[in-house]
Amino acid sequence: MSFKFFLKRSLLLLASIPLVAQADWPVATPDHAEATTASSISIPVLQNDTGNGLELVKVDTTSKKGGEVSINTDRQTVTYQSAADFTGTDSFWYDFEDEEGRTNSARVTITVTASDEGEGSDDAWPVATPDDETATTSNPTIISVLQNDTGVGLTLTEVDTSSKQGGAVSINAGGQTVTYQSAEDFEGTDTFWYSFKDSQGRTNAARVTVVVQAGDEVIDTDQAVAVADHYVVRSSLSRMFDVLENDAGNLLKVVSRDERSEHGGKLDTYAQRYIDYTSKSGFEGVDSFRYTIKDAEGRTSTTKVTITVLPATTPTPITLDDAVTTPKDRPIRIDVLKNDIFSPYKQGEISELPDTSDNGGTIEKVVLYTNRVAKHEQLIYTPPTGFSGTDSFTYTAKNAESNETGTAKVTIEVSESDEFTTPFPTTNPDNELGSCGSTSCSAVTYPLRNDRGENLILKLDSAWSLKGAKVFLRWIRFSGISIIYEGTPEQLSDGSDTVYYLIEDQYGRQNWGQVIVSKRPN
Numbered sequence: 001m002s003f004k005f006f007l008k009r010s011l012l013l014l015a016s017i018p019l020v021a022q023a024d025w026p027v028a029t030p031d032h033a034e035a036t037t038a039s040s041i042s043i044p045v046l047q048n049d050t051g052n053g054l055e056l057v058k059v060d061t062t063s064k065k066g067g068e069v070s071i072n073t074d075r076q077t078v079t080y081q082s083a084a085d086f087t088g089t090d091s092f093w094y095d096f097e098d099e100e101g102r103t104n105s106a107r108v109t110i111t112v113t114a115s116d117e118g119e120g121s122d123d124a125w126p127v128a129t130p131d132d133e134t135a136t137t138s139n140p141t142i143i144s145v146l147q148n149d150t151g152v153g154l155t156l157t158e159v160d161t162s163s164k165q166g167g168a169v170s171i172n173a174g175g176q177t178v179t180y181q182s183a184e185d186f187e188g189t190d191t192f193w194y195s196f197k198d199s200q201g202r203t204n205a206a207r208v209t210v211v212v213q214a215g216d217e218v219i220d221t222d223q224a225v226a227v228a229d230h231y232v233v234r235s236s237l238s239r240m241f242d243v244l245e246n247d248a249g250n251l252l253k254v255v256s257r258d259e260r261s262e263h264g265g266k267l268d269t270y271a272q273r274y275i276d277y278t279s280k281s282g283f284e285g286v287d288s289f290r291y292t293i294k295d296a297e298g299r300t301s302t303t304k305v306t307i308t309v310l311p312a313t314t315p316t317p318i319t320l321d322d323a324v325t326t327p328k329d330r331p332i333r334i335d336v337l338k339n340d341i342f343s344p345y346k347q348g349e350i351s352e353l354p355d356t357s358d359n360g361g362t363i364e365k366v367v368l369y370t371n372r373v374a375k376h377e378q379l380i381y382t383p384p385t386g387f388s389g390t391d392s393f394t395y396t397a398k399n400a401e402s403n404e405t406g407t408a409k410v411t412i413e414v415s416e417s418d419e420f421t422t423p424f425p426t427t428n429p430d431n432e433l434g435s436c437g438s439t440s441c442s443a444v445t446y447p448l449r450n451d452r453g454e455n456l457i458l459k460l461d462s463a464w465s466l467k468g469a470k471v472f473l474r475w476i477r478f479s480g481i482s483i484i485y486e487g488t489p490e491q492l493s494d495g496s497d498t499v500y501y502l503i504e505d506q507y508g509r510q511n512w513g514q515v516i517v518s519k520r521p522n
Contacts, residue, residue, distance in 0.1 A: 025467040025491060026051030026098040028106035030176075033080070034152060035112050040081045042072065045094050045108055047153075048175075053099030060092040067092070067110075082112045104468045107461075111150075126151030126198040128206035133180070134424070135212050140181045142172070142512060145194050145208060153199030160192040163210070167192070182212045224249035224295035226303035231277075232320060234341060235312040238278040240270070243305060244449070249295040250428065251450050257291035261307070265289070273449065279309045317342045319397050319406035324381075325413045326507070327420055331382040333366070333506045335455050336410055342399050350377045351405060352396035357412070359391040360384045368457045378455075383414045390414075425453030425505040427513030433520040434497075436489045441469075443485040443517050447501055451513060455506035458483075465517070466498040467491040485517050492519040 027050040035041045046054050055075040063069055066083035069092050082090060090112055095105045127150040135141040146154050155175040163169055166183035169192050182190060190212055195205040225248040233239045244252050253272035261267060264280035265287050279287060287309055292302040310318065318341035326332040342348040350365055357363060364380045383391060391412045398405040415421075428450045434443040448456055458473060458481050465471050469487025483499060491497050499515040 026054060026096065026102055026104045027466070028096070028104040028464070030106050031108040032146070032154065032176075033108060033110045034150070035080060035082055035110050037082055037087055037112055037114055038084050040079055042077050042079055043108060043110075044077045044153075045106070046076045046096060048155075049096065049104075049106065051096075051098040051102075051104075054096050056094060056096050057103070058095040060094070063090045063092040063110075065090040065112075067112075078108075080108075080110060082110070087112050087114055102468060104464055105462070124151070125202055126154060126196065126204045128196070128204040130206050131208040133208060133210045135180060135182060135210050137182055137187060137212055138184050140179050141210070142177050142179055143208060143210075144177050145206070146176050146196060149196065149204070149206065151196075151198040151202075151204075154196050156194060156196050157203065158195040160194070163190045163192040165190040165212075167210070167212075178208075180208070180210055182210070187212055224252060224293055224299045224301045226291070226293045226301040228303045229305045230308070231305070232308045232310065232318065232339070232341065233277065233279065234310050234314050234316065234318065235279050235284055236281055237312070237316075237341070238276055239341065240274050240276045241305065242273065243275050243291060244273050244293065247293055247301075247303075248452075249293065249299070249301075251296040252293050255292055255294045255300070258289040261287045261289040263287045265307070275305070277305075277307060279307070282312075284309050284311050315404060317348050317397050317399055317404060317406040319395075319408035321409045321411070323411045323413070324506075325415060325421075326381070326383065327415050328388050328418045329383065329385060330418060330420070330507055331380055332412070333368075333455060333508070334379045334381060334410060335376070335506075336379055336395055336408070337377060337397060340397055340406070340408070348397045348399060350379070350395055351398045353379070354393050354395075357381065357391045357393040359387060359389070361387070361391050361393075361412070363393060379410070381410075381412055383412070388414050388416045420507060420509075422454050422505075422507075423452070425451065425456060425503050425509055425511045427451045427503060427511050429513070430515040432485070432515060432517050434485060434487070434492055434517050435520050436492065439488065441485075441487045441489055441492055441517075441519065444482050445485070445499075445515050445517075446482050447513055447515060448481060448503070451503050453503060453505040453509075453511075456503050459502040459504060461502060462500070465491070466500075469497055469499075469517075471499050483515060485515075487517075489519070492517065 029048045031045050033043045056071045059069050059071050059078055061069055065086055067090050068081045070079050090110045091107055093105055093107050097103045129148040131145050133143050156171045159169050159171050159178055165186055167190050168181045170179050190210045191207055193207050197203045227246045263283050266278040268276040287307045290304050292300055294300045320339045322336050324334055337348050361384055362382045367377055394407055394409050396405050396407045430445050430447050432443045432445040434441040469491050472484050474482055474484050496516050496518040501513050502510055504510045
């Protein structure tokens with residue numbers, strides 16, 4: 001069974017991860033507050049955190065949007081004041097420790113309104129706003145129902161445990177989110193109600209409408225499907241292919257391949273995912289080889305990889321044209337360097353880029369981590385408002401270690417509809433065994449290997465696991481982007497720890513995933 005974790009499109013800041021209190025380690029829960037421009041407010045940030053003898057030890061003294069933050073003398077609360085004339089969403093982080101010196105941290109998100117609006121006042125009654133969400137049949141979906149509600153210190157108090165169409169609903173730990181799971185085989189529109197209270201005990205309620213779609217939007221794991229690939233290389237120049245990138249199935253791995261390509265090219269497999277190809281010396285033309293994949297159930301599939309080998313004298317970089325499709329008024333992130341060729345195992349850079357496309361769309365360069373290279377530049381294209389049709393632009397790329405350049409064209413088909421035609425990105429839970437010594441435990445996991453979506457990137461909102469272990473992203477050569485877990489034996493002594501992560505597809509649609517880390521048996 002595949003698990004999907006949905007957030008609203010607007011939740012680029014991770015508002016409320018479902019947290020389960022652990023007695024042996026302090027647990028941090030994100031906070032939300034409201035303020036008016038340039039007015040000071042006191043925020044009891046530790047009120048919803050869990051642990052013994054908690055005290056604040058550190059805070060960002062300057063918030064993300066230039067506000068001032070300080071720890072109060074009680075070491076339980078902080079004082080926040082926005083920058084002059086600022087309105088919008090601001091945030092900052094705080095650190096705390098328990099009576100044994102164990103630490104954790106969380107983020108505070110503040111909605112700042114103009115001083116004459118008064119919506120953040122303690123005198124204002126909490127306002128409930130209905131929610132609209134999407135889910136797939138029988139898959140649990142986390143919904144941040146309080147994200148669009150207004151009030152001070154909001155906490156969920158009650159929810160319909162059975163939705164109108166027989167789905168199951170429950171309040172998650174921390175009182176900020178709910179988990180919804182539709183009835184088996186149900187498709188259509190479902191609803192349920194939730195109630196909440198503010199810091200003064202005043203209540204309100206709202207309805208959540210969930211459109212439940214057939215589970216076939218999730219990758220069909222009833223079979224492993226290897227999809228044919230085509231690449232372009234330069235003669236005698238090695239290039240590594242992520243052959244599983246477009247294949248379908250659950251926990252896929254490459255289990256076999258041809259010993260040599262059809263025309264004598266050298267092949268090597270890394271991490272049961274990547275195949276490195278080097279053409280035979282002097283060969284030019286079309287080469288090929290076959291590989292076989294296997295899924296978690298042992299089912300196999302075989303496909304063919306075709307390689308166009310250019311003359312060895314072809315200078316690098318070799319920049320190849322790109323073509324993508326996006327709905328009307330929908331930005332798209334484009335991995336233009338993905339099919340370009342640079343020096344062996346070196347990455348390229350985008351050196352020149354127009355501000356606008358031929359039809360007035362905007363283009364922005366961003367640096368991201370992907371599951372192919374450690375640090376990779378991509379482009380975000382935003383079509384003109386209301387535009388549909390064909391748009392295009394050109395970019396120039398260069399070898400990162402030299403000044404040789406190449407130019408390629410990107411063509412974008414902007415459809416008449418504003419609806420997405422590709423499935424929502426999906427995650428599957430990962431389970432990793434941590435290797436423990438006398439004082440430390442560590443684990444490495446590659447979440448994107450069994451997650452599905454177009455041009456996925458991996459993000460961490462917190463540098464800590466559920467029990468306070470350190471987590472961070474790292475690119476490991478031949479293996480891809482990984483989550484590194486560094487903790488202690490105590491954090492895994494009672495079973496497992498949890499790391500939450502976020503994936504984002506080319507359209508900016510996001511989904512939650514989780515990694516369960518358990519102690520490796522001795």
